Amino acid sequence: MSRAGIAEPTLxxxxxxxxxxxxxxxxxxxxxxxxxxxxxxxxxxxxxxEISVVDSxxxxxxxxxxxxxxxxxxxELVATQPLEQIQRGGSLWARVGPQIYLLNPATRALFESxxxxxxxxxxxxxxxxxxxxxxxxxRSTLNEATWPRALRLLSRALTxxxxxxxxxxxxxxxxxxxxxxxxxxxxxxxRGR
Numbered sequence: 151m152s153r154a155g156i157a158e159p160t161l162x163x164x165x166x167x168x169x170x171x172x173x174x175x176x177x178x179x180x181x182x183x184x185x186x187x188x189x190x191x192x193x194x195x196x197x198x199x200e201i202s203v204v205d206s207x208x209x210x211x212x213x214x215x216x217x218x219x220x221x222x223x224x225x226e227l228v229a230t231q232p233l234e235q236i237q238r239g240g241s242l243w244a245r246v247g248p249q250i251y252l253l254n255p256a257t258r259a260l261f262e263s264x265x266x267x268x269x270x271x272x273x274x275x276x277x278x279x280x281x282x283x284x285x286x287x288x289r290s291t292l293n294e295a296t297w298p299r300a301l302r303l304l305s306r307a308l309t310x311x312x313x314x315x316x317x318x319x320x321x322x323x324x325x326x327x328x329x330x331x332x333x334x335x336x337x338x339x340x341r342g343r
Contacts, residue, residue, distance in 0.1 A: 249325030
């Protein structure tokens with residue numbers, strides 16, 4: 151009731167066509183949003199490449215992996231790390247193993263070419279299948295400034311690592327600061343606990 155004692159109309163008492171118009175007006179923003187989303191992020195941009203395409207991108211960049219798979223929209227790489235490498239280089243080589251597969255031109259190419267890929271996970275294992283280490287690199291972690299640094303560190307570690315282990319340590323630390331990682335304690339004992 152208004153102050154004058156006259157009942158004010160409610161939506162329920164409005165004529166039927168007015169209620170229909172009101173309902174339509176409430177739906178218009180949702181319809182506009184739904185149409186606009188397809189223009190902002192077309193569905194085809196979020197498609198994942200075939201496993202064979204992912205494998206060929208890594209192979210073209212000189213990266214050999216044992217298997218490639220998807221877990222949701224995360225690419226999973228599994229690679230065997232030579233046991234001699236771990237025996238000779240100890241925990242340092244165990245730590246850098248997954249970073250070599252993540253911080254390379256193939257991963258960057260995947261992220262640039264396929265927006266549907268949210269992350270890449272690399273797992274290294276011994277020849278008998280025991281996991282050594284794993285690391286996950288999210289799509290948004292590296293950018294135009296940090297990718298070139300990652301690639302320089304990788305190049306130095308691969309070319310100078312045997313003579314200068316400090317280059318391997320640099321790559322391992324750079325990766326550890328930017329990835330979610332886990333090490334098998336048999337190969338990388340926990341520090342300072």
